[in-house]
Amino acid sequence: MNTNKQNKAPEPAKRGFAKSVIEIWLWGGPCQLETFDPKPDAPHDYNNGLKSIKSASGFELHEWLPELAKCSNLYSIIRSMTHRYPGHETATYLMQTGRNPGGGVTYPALGALISSSRVKGPGKGNSVQSGLLYEGDLPPFVILTHAKGRFSEVGFLGEAYAPLVTGGRASAKRFEVDGIVPPGGLTREQIIDRFGRASRIDRLPPDAEFEAAGAAAREIILGKAAETFDLTREKEQTRKRYGTNPAGTSYTEIGQQLLVARRLVEYGVPYISINYSGWDSHKRHFETMNRPTHEMDKAVSALLQDLNERGLLDSTIVWLSGEFGRVPKVDRQPPWNGGRNHFPRCFSALVAGGGFKGGQVVGESDETTDHVKERPVTPQDFLGSIMELAGVDPDDRLPNPMWLKEYGPVMNPKVKSQCGRLKEIYV
């Protein structure tokens, strides 16, 4: 326990802590104007003549988000996210760890921090609340479907807390999860037969450690865990609800990934991260962003409603953001031809469930989203709020790997919070 905090009486819990977190990471940096902070009255070079629509809760959303507009009571948006790193890697690191880049040490991302606090072991966080312990067969941190790369999500926590990165395609006929779902379309019987043959073929006398590791692996493959990734167990209507292509002939990848995420929440996995790439719209922004924004609208609104209908939203935090936003004024010069570059000074994010109120707007940008006008929210405030509602104290020390005991608390104390965590939208 942090010695500085030993004398501080813990605040009584006013609410139950979220059991699971779903992170929807829009890799590349989505534009705030074409999502949660539209500016229909700004000059044409800012909005390209596109309009906004009024959500059910009264706030404006971009016209490309009609489905999210209908269920706005389920989530809140932040229009005043801000930091100063315009590079993908450095901004991602900051938005994932709450730490400024540099310093020679890689800190763990939010997913590794929260998931490591939920399991038994040397890296167990100090803030594990009773009832939040996770004992499922699947790892407590699952990434769909590809890791962010460029930096390790697990940081210095080490391999024991590394996420399961599924690989594969959730929208494929069969979602082949690396290590969990056997490749090659084998049936359960064929898999069992294979394992039997494998043990007969091995010529060496049995070894207890090797056998125990194999038995644990087979338990995951043949047990309930693998079924979590089997979307054929869902009704077609449900799968379609998360989004299809315009012709309705195939499911969208983001939609099916979010459906898997819901199934993982039902299984009990504490942290699920969806790395949804394709938002780095330097060129021809409006032509390229229309489709993914609509797909995201359909998929995220379906997820929130599905979780809500199943009574899971109160115990599940959903957050959506990229590493930054886009430059408000469209660059019409070659080679950009109507593109938007990186912009960390003012951008938007979404939070829902797990102790966050719905239907609220935090912060305000100016007429063009060039600047934050009111209530700046730093990545530290943002991630700290999620941690707090997930039952992990953001001011506590790290899980204390042997050589890092001098490091902590989790959120960088050197970054002066301007307005603090998002307490105004805590339930």
Added chain:
Amino acid sequence: MAISRRAFLAGASAFSIMEGLASAASNARIFAPNGGQAAEFLICRRLYLDICGRIPTPEEVNEYVASRSTRKRENLVDKLLESDDFADYYAMRYCDFLRVKSEFPINLWPNAVYVYHHWIRDTIRRDMPWNEFARTLLFSRGSNFRVPQVNFLRAAASRTPEGLSKAVSTSLLLEPTEKYAKYFSRVRWKKTREWKEEIVYLDDGPADASPEAFMAELEGPLAPQFVAAPVQRVHWWIYGSLAKKYELERWANAFRKGGYRLKPLLRYVFSQTDYRKGPGKGGFPARRMDAEVLDDVLCTLTGARRDFGSIAPEPYSFLPPTRKSVLVEDGSITSAFLILFGRPARDSGLLDERNNRITAKQRLYLYNSSKLWRDLGRLVECKDFAELSHADQIRELYMRFLSRPPVRDELFYFDEKNNIGARDVAWFLLNSREFLYRI
């Protein structure tokens, strides 16, 4: 990587030479046919794994088994100790205990890592005596970019006299202790105008508080421990445990006689009866291949590409996917595979930092990774392989994965009419302890 037809033919000729083996049915007949002594193919595979960090090709097994020389084991050891693979593999092992990595908590920085690794590899190739190696590490002063060995006095998580004492004694005495702090109280580092260059120098002070004075201790009262450290390290690498007193004395004696050089010590170790024992209870201890070795073996067998990256936020460092994992200089550059299979972080330099124990996650990967499955597909779809008969495909896979031909019941088991494809056979072999372990 495509497999050449020549390799197939060479592998095929090994079958006829090892014909006697093909009729063997019991495990004892396969692995230890001569009164508990390991089979020749097994000795050959062990030596390649222990000296070169790779498994032999079918041609190499063939050549060894076919040789009628009474000194064929000694000849093979001599040949392998002079190979590039040996220098690569033992440089990796040295870099583990010298903590060669660019980022936290060691912070050698990339340029220094590369020159230091190059120097270490060169000393192994030249077989520099242990005392000269230590003296060079302790006596050198200057730039971390221009005098590679000064990085030894930078490779500590804590650059206090106590921290340096701990780091140095771990590497040279196999004992992390702060009790030699006084010898490092004058070591200083200063920056230059070149980015991340650092000069190692000694501040003014008494002569008995210097790394040179510590070297005198190593060659004086600490000599038994100083000699035992590399011997115990070699025992750990080969047998996975520390040597008991009697064995340590014998090995240390051989080390002394060999002029404190690594290669004579290894020659001695590989000539011992213990090394020739068959696997199993009371025999040669089975150990899972090192992460880097397993990665390289799989990539060589299947032509797969690696995916290296640096976990540090800055600077981002990437290596070509064809680079051998054994040859990755920097402990800060790694891959998901290497992390999964227990490559050491090189933070402490302790022996048990490397974890060769098998885990459920590793077996999950080996059972079910779609990447591995694709890689195996590439192997069996290779034109030269696909043209072989089913039985020859089985023989070829056994030679490549296990360094031996299949015995009769194995061939029978995988007979064409049993409808088990070559890719499945490769999968079975890949998941066997006989393949994954050095036995």
